[in-house]
Amino acid sequence: MLLSAAYEMSAGRTLSLVGVVLGAIGLLALTRRGLWAVVLGAAGAVIGVVVVVMAKGGPGTGYGIVGGYVSLAVGLAGVVLGGLAMRRAARAAAPRAS
Numbered sequence: 001m002l003l004s005a006a007y008e009m010s011a012g013r014t015l016s017l018v019g020v021v022l023g024a025i026g027l028l029a030l031t032r033r034g035l036w037a038v039v040l041g042a043a044g045a046v047i048g049v050v051v052v053v054m055a056k057g058g059p060g061t062g063y064g065i066v067g068g069y070v071s072l073a074v075g076l077a078g079v080v081l082g083g084l085a086m087r088r089a090a091r092a093a094a095p096r097a098s
Helices: 011-029 034-054 065-093
Strands: none
Touching: 011 034, 011 065, 034 065
16 A cells, blocks of 8 residues: 555545635636535535544544544635636626626
8 A cells, every 4th residue: 555544535635625626627717617616615624524523532643633624624715716716607608798
């Protein structure tokens, strides 16, 4: 095994990371990927909150509380980027008044 179990991607971290990537793509390319970024970022953030709430110990105890906080932060970043991408795409699609 190349990585130990502590460094593998959990479901929350994976969803959060995918949400951030889709949000960034949505911001750069004016695509409709903003909704997916919001959904996946929110899912990652919720999983991060569940991990933090269910952890019985602090950092270094093996309960994953640091990973939960990372998932929460990255998930919220995905939600923000996705929201910005959706707003930008809506502005680009809106008819211009002349």
